[in-house]
Each structure stands twice: as C-alpha cells, then as structure tokens.
Amino acid sequence: MNPKYLPLTATIVIFVLSYALCVAQYPNILSTRVIGNLLTDNAFLGIAAVGMTFVILSGGIDLSIGSVIAFTGVFLAVVLENTGIHPLVAFAMALLIATLFGAVMGAIIHYLEMPAFIVTLAGMFLARGMAFVLSIDSIAIKHPFYGTLKGLYYKLPGGGRITLIGGLMLLVFGIGILIAHRTRFGTDVYALGGGTATAKLMGVPVGRTTIMIYALSGLLAGLSGIVFSLYTSAGYSLAAVGVELDAITAVVIGGTLLTGGSGFVAGTFIGILIQGLIQTYITFDGSLSSWWTKILIGLLLFVFILMQKGIVYVSRSERRHA
C-alpha cells in the first residue's frame, strides 16, 4: 500500500475496532439516534477542526479558534438582542469579521516572518478580550429564527436526526476534502508543509497561500461560532475555552503530521468521531467520570504520535536506494 495512507488507515481501523467494542457492550450505540446526536454534539468542533487541518498541513498552528468561536457567539447575541438585524445578516457579518481576523494573522505571519504559534496566541487573547468588551455575561438568544433553524432536520430511519448543524459539519468536511485534494490551493497547502523555501522556488505563491489558509481557518472558526450559538442558544465570552486543543487533537488522531505536509481532512473527521465515540461510551456507562474522556483521548493522542514516528521511520529506511 502507498505509505501515505498508513496513518489514515490506522485511524480508521482503530475507529472501527473501538466502535465494534462499544456496540458489543451497548448495542444501542449503533442506533441512528446516537449517531445523529454524535454529529450534532460535535458539529462546532468538527467545523473548526477542518480549518485547523489546513493550518497544520501547511506547517502552522492556529490557537485563536476557541476565542473566535466565543467572540462570534457573543457578537451574535449582542447584535440580535440590541438591534433589529436579521440573524442571517448577523451571520454574514460574523463570518466576515472572523475571516478578516484570520487573514490579518496570516499576513502578519508571512510578512513579519513571525511564528504562527506566537501570532495566533496573540490572536487568541485579542479575540477573547474583544468578546469580553462586548459583554461579560452569558446572553441568551431568543430570536424566533433560531427556533426555526433548530427545528430543521433530516429524519433517518430508526428515529435519528441529522440536524442542520450536524449536516452542516458533514458539508464542511465534504468541501474541505474537495479543497484539499482537488484544487491547486490544496496542493499549495501541502507544498508549504513540505518546506516553504522549496515551495517558493517552485513558484508557489507563499504569501497569498498563507493568508488564505488562516483566513479559511478564521472563516470556519466563525462558522463554528455560529453553530455553537445555535447549539447553545447563547453567547458567552468564557465559552469554548480550549476548543483549539480539541481540534488539534482531532487532527493528529486523524493521522495528520503535526510538522505539516502530510495528512487528510477525512482523517480529521474520523478523529472527531473517535472523540465523540469515547464521550458517548462514557455517557452510556454512566459510572465513569467524564474525566475518563480526557484520559482516553490523551492516551490515544500519545499512541498516535508514537505511531506516526514509527511510520516516518519505517518509510525512511525503506526508501529505495540509488
């Protein structure tokens, strides 16, 4: 098999195995109801993780995601409470702000040659701070349009529901996969992960690509914020703390190399499913503390990083010699 599919395959195998184990113990986990909930509950995380996948593939990192989600939520809540603006218009405004925010971070990273870690860390504090400026309190969103949106779903056989936000996540993953593997921009993202200097000599527009990557991540964080506000019907500046780390976890468990250049958006989807599955299992069990989720995910992450090291090592030493 082409070695580049190894991490993805391993992720899928692990997912299928653990799913089978869960089903063996709680056959209900197989029901469309559980699956539908799993998608809905993880929708905001999944959408943000797609953006994170692009960033990590390019060799960067975006720590601002959680804060942008919180900011978007507060922004929507404040706008909807204090003005007569229609939610759809407010959504567009929020997406625009988040996209610009990402683009500016990308521009700083490229033009000032600053590490993405530092720039997006600053972005994280900035976005969180702006959320606080808008409001310190948790504001409920009672706009009737929210009720309409939440009422939209596609009924699966067996009583499960693909809600609007769950479906949106699937759509985002689909588009993400298309962008990553079927557009020149997607290949350019991988090219940056393979080495910026080389990519530049090969004619990749490094600056434009970098800006677009962080803009895309911002856009998806904004979208994730909208989904989160639909999910919770509230905006709160302390919400979604640490979501960026969950997103990174999903990306890495999904088989993407943290150093960039190798991985799949589809892998991130499996990564999200694995995290969701662990949570669901723990809910089903009832006796386990929710901290077990963190412990299991921590262990998985560790195993995956080891596995990636192993694969890199094996594929290096198997390189055909001249």
Added chain:
Amino acid sequence: MQTAGDNLLSATRIDKVFPGAKALDKVDFHLRRGEVHALLGENGAGKSTLVKCLTGAYRRDGGTILLDGVEVDPRDTFNAQKLGIGTVYQEVNLLPNLTVAENLFLGRQPRRFGFVDVGTMNRQARELLENYELDLDVTRALDSYSVAIQQVVAIARAVDLSGKVLILDEPTASLDAHEVEMLFRIVRRLKARGLGIVFITHFLEQVYEISDRITVLRNGQLVGTRDTATLERRDLISMMIGRELAAEIHSARKEPDVTGPVRYRFKDYGRKGHISPFDLDVRAGEVVGIAGLLGSGRTETAEILFGAHRADSGTAELDGKAVQLSSPRRAIAQRFGFCPEDRKTAGIVGDLSVRENIVLALQARRGWTRPISRTEQNRLADHYIRALDIRTADREKPIRLLSGGNQQKAILARWLATEPEFLILDEPTRGIDVGAHAEIVRLIEGLREKGMSLMVISSEIEELVAYSTRIVVLRDRQHVASLEGERITADQIIEAIASSNERGAA
C-alpha cells in the same frame, strides 16, 4: 559582438549585494537561441546567485534583463515560469511530501470544472517521465524514491516548464553516467528546438561535451565569455581560479606501500535487500576506493559499516577484537567518521554558523556535558576554513548563506574535526570546484600518510586511481572484485564494473 537580436536572454550589469558580501558585480550574461551555455566558476563565484536573479528568486539590486528583446522583471519564480524559464535549482530536490505527479505539475495542474483533474495529471506525469526512461508510481510521495530519481524528476519538471529557457544548476551532481547521457540527449533535443540552455557544473568533461559557449565568473565578477571549441582546458581553469593550477589531479599514480597491520576486519558482513555479505580488511594507512555504478551498493556498503543500517549477518573486528557497529553512535565511539553523499539534506543545519556546523560531530562525540571551549571552537573552525578554502565572510555566518560547494566543504570539515581513525567519504568531490577538488585529493593523501584508514566512494575513476591503495568494485549490490597494486588502472576498473561473470576475486 553580436547584436541584441541574436540573444534570447540578455542580462546586463546585474548587481546583487548580500549583507557583508557583494555576490554579483555588474555581471553581463547573454544567452542565444539554440545554444547550451555553460556557466562556470569556483565555489562561491556567484553562479547560483546569478541564476536566482534571472528567475526572480532573488530581487536583483541593479541591471536589466531582456527576454526576446523585451525587458522583463520576474518578480518571483512563478512569474519566471510563466515567461517560459524552467529551472533546476542547486539546492532543491522538489517537495518530498507531494506525489511525483504533483511535483511535476505544481502550480499548473490540469483542471476540469475548476477542480484538479487528478487522473489526467497522473497520466500526463507518466507520459512525461517516459521520456526519461522512468516508470514510477506517480501517485507515491517523491521521497519514496532515491535522490537520483528525484533529481531526474526535478529536471523533467524544469524541462516541461521551459518554453524558452532552461536553467540547470548542477543537475548532474547525483546522476550516474547513464542518466547524464539521457539528460544530454534531452538537452540536445531542446537545443535543436531553439531553446537556450544554461548549464552549471563542475565537471569539465561535461562542459566540453555539451556546451557551445562558456561564461566564467570569479568573485561575483564576469571574467569572460568564450566559444567552447576554441577554449583550451588549461585556459578555462585559469580563467576560473585566476591563476595556473599546478596540476589538475596527479594522474601519475605514486605507488604507496601499505604495510600497516589490518585494523578493521569485516567478515560475511551484509544486510538483506541492501548489500550481499562481503569480506573486507582495511589496514592503517590505506585508502580503499569503492567503484561501481550508482545503485550498485556503494552507499549501502558505507552505511552498513557506519551502522546507519544494522548488519544482519557477519562480524566486525577492530584490532582483533569483535566490535558492535549497530548504530552510528557506536561507530563514532569507535572513531569512525562518515561524510554522506546526500549532503544537501543529510548534514547541514542551515541556521547554525559555519563554526557550529564544523564542531557539531566532535561535540556530539564528547557528549554535551563536556563542551568545547569557544577558543578551541574558533581555532578548529579557522583551521578548516583555511585548510579546505571554505569561502565565507567569517566563521559566524549561518551556513545556509554559503554557496552549495562551500557548504559541502564545511560538512567534510565536520568529520575531519573528529579526527576519525576510519573515515568513510561518499562522493567527496561532487559539486566542488577544480581548485578545491585538487585540494581534497591532496587532503586524502595527507590523511593516509598520517596513518588513517579511509574508504572513498567515487564515480570518478581517474580520481580513485590517483589515491586508492586498493579498489573494491561493486555490481548489483555485491562486492565483485578487488584490485591492488599494478591492477589499479582506469581500464581494469571499468572492465570489472562492466564484466558480468567475474566473482569475488582476491
């Protein structure tokens, strides 16, 4: 003087200044249609810099560029590619993580309905590579192939991009004779189509074989442009180094007498899939030359001796005592040194200074708890910068800012600094200019006379003949012949490489 009309690409008075170094000083360069133009000069002369100014990889500080008589100003390499200038850069081997097909078509992938048409791209990639006698799985990542294959892919990409001009910066450094032949066939074909080809190399034979004209740079200045046919080799060399070279390489072979005891004894040493088991004795004060085609197992022999790959059969003895050489660390502890072939990727720590790069291996052997004092580091660095003639503004310059050839010399210095007792050199003179070439050959002889044991892998048979006390010939991952004394001649070596039934002589 020709008129501007003859010229496809005309660069006049190109200036490029780096902090602390004037890399190009009012250099003129004119490339005609349908010619192969060799760009020559010592390491650090400014060849790569000139190329990068032409392709927009660097912003030039002055001068004008005309393409087809029209002034152009490539802002970046993408722009240059669009103008029909395809380039193989010295330091790039494309992107290792992308597939072969993606590397070939990056930035110009065929599209349908706005999306990359992967099927068509892969098919076109396969068709393209057929011209190069390569049958690869183009959907695999590039780094699953050897350096030589990667180099051919890089060339294929550049050729495909070059509507008007093809620039090759030391493209042959990791190719074997057969691949070079293939490249030259393609270059001649492009030439017949009216392309202009710029060819940078340190192999003078190749210059005389393929080029029509030669431009020589020295210290960032133009020395002159000549017709290859009327330029004597001696004159060319003195144009390059600015003086007469005493003797290019002593082709007259001194007969060294090696009477030292056998220090290293490998019995049945081998590794499945890499190199078949071989026996090898190396004495103190001996240079074992390794000859063979690319892919014959030369590098594999070196790697297994150094522990980069663990042997799965046989034993190793040092001074009569069994030793384990299962990892480079252990080998280094036994005072082995190994200067690998793939120096572009396997040796340089780009952001560290020349000094730090030189002391790196020595420091690693001593362990990080016993740091080498700064004065000692400075002494070592200065010593090797002088001994190997490493062209750098000073020893604190980050090594990635050095020219390609000078980086290689620094890596060689790194291993010399560890004062190994058994030094393995894989293609030590590749990419190194004529002057330094002779320098390194002298160095190898000097080390041997001091009693060091050396193993040198080289594709240049004349060079092997000059310094080896014994030559091991490899074919198909086997040690097939060993030549000593009288039998060390270029003809004998070539015959041993070519003959297909001689086995395990000596």
